[in-house]
Amino acid sequence: MPKPRVIYWFRTDLRLHDSPALKAALDLNPECLYPIWTWDPHYVYRARVGQNRWQFLIDCQNDLSASITKLNKNSKLFLMREGPTTLLPKLFKAWRISHLVFEKDTDAYAQERDAQVKDLAKEAGVEIIMEKHGRTLYDSDLLVKENGGHPTMSISQVEKVGPQIGEIPKPIPAPTHLPDPGDTKLDFEQEKPSQEPDINAIQRQSSDRSYTHIAGPNNDFAVPTLTELGMEPATTQHRGGETVALKVLSDIISNTDYTATFQKPNTAPTAFDPQATTLLSPHLHFGTISSREFYWRVQEVVDNYKGNASSPPTSLTGQLLFRDMYFGAQAALGYKFGQTVGNSHCRFIPWHLPSKVDSKTGLVTGDYNIDSQEAETWFQRWKWGRTGFPWIDALMRQLRQEGWMHHLGRHAVACFLTRGGCYIDWERGAEVFEEWLIDHEAASNIGNWQWLSCTAFYSQFYRCYSPIAFPQKWDKEGRFVKRYVPELEKFNKKYIYEPWKAPIQDQKKAGCLITGSECGEQGEFKVYPKPMFDFPERRTICLDGMKKAYQVHLYGDNPKVLDGTWRELFADDAEGPTEGTKIEDALNGDAPGQSRIQKGVSKEDKERDGAIEEDEDEAAEKGGENKGGDKGGSKRKRGQATLDRHIKKSKAAK
16 A cells, blocks of 8 residues: 655644644655645735734744754745645645645634635545644634533633643654655646735735745745735844744743743833743744643743742733633634624624624625724824824834734723724724734734723723823833834933923923824924823713613624614714614714725724633733723713713614
């Protein structure tokens, strides 16, 4: 009987250590092994990916390819520039493949793609091996099964049902050798994908050329470059690859006090050189570090520590359990996990700038409705770091430049955009994070935004992060702000979080005027904008709105949400697009003659009851979050009424 001819398909497992799926491929004792990557147009054109995350991926792929070649000089990562559903059937035939092996993936798109690939393999007589999970501590599908078939909506659920699956598997060593690949001729025609729609077109300096040749411009299966993608050079200093990841982990483990006593809420969001946390999250996403390798190496330190070690959920291992929680929720809910409409476990809030939904599929389209031009302006100012609140702007600029932000920073900007300031749909914020984060993975990003907007996982909406008081607890000197908002670098610490309060002479002395709504220059002075709204006033409006929405108590799968009749439950002058009986009624107010529908990216600006008290206790930690908080007025503009009046008159009865 002939020996197997095996393709090993790398995806989000760009490593050689602790790879159960790769071990399964090698256990076949194959005649030849082809380590491949398919350059999937879904990620090139349909998913939001900025140049920093592309560069991180490119680093990971080049590092893996070099590691493969170290084990076998005849092998490498064979990267082919075609989508998997059209490429793989041709490879099966050209390379006479008997087995296709890959790691299990429970992302919504991945499940859909892999189902198609399994059908194609069956037609070709190729055996599939994909039962091995390696992306999370527990198999996400088994986590859901042990949770009664329900999404995991709290850390306590993971801690309860995880052990019922069994002990977290110990990591397995990297292979010491790899078989030769066979003939790598590609005697078939490349099927080039359509570039339209290209959601990343706004980020390209030139058109994408990564599909010009199936095996790359030199026919050597090289990893594409940012230049081929038409992207500008990366601005992040963070580098990818298994070699980097293992060194970072070793450095962390060598500091036993840090490793054993780590408590995430006590790490400083203002630390930047170095950061206060591990920064292994992008490596976990791309699989350059195994979650089990991370878990057990940390656990070994904790088990042998003589002092008082931290424990989940705030400990290092607790962070991995949080990640498993989000993956379990996504595995159960699929595409609907990433949106409010149709999501049985996401509370409905009448946010500004709500997503457009395809009436046939029930899925969001990537576009959104502009019900308020003011809210759209706020969104763009938030995204590009010019809100006039230095703490928020510094965080958003750090995100854009480096592709990363401390988790308490993410809490601050998400609260500000949604329930604690702008009252804008969490889906808008999740899209920006999807574009700019190097550690973006759908499950964690979506879950975090639902948590921080208090639409799922967490319900204490009255705890808001002040953009003034909160950072002062961590960084009285304002070093973080001065690093990322350099126009304020000469401001006295007294005014660093409220520069608009500085006397004009102090502003001139610091070389920066606080005026208008844009950043720039005015004569000899730099210009930084005034705050885009009165924060205490907006917080009050948002909290009243959240209170009303919680009283109405709708979830995304409620028929009233699906057909739009939820508006009958809110007063016309309530915050959000609540006017009338349908979305069109809410789009006729403050910008006559302007288009009310816009893409999510501006070309001009380049268990339902699972909501719990905040497990990590961030809001009880180092200050700034409040129930009453900053003193301020309660004056409301037209269209910004509170939502605490209940239903004093029904719109349906009008």
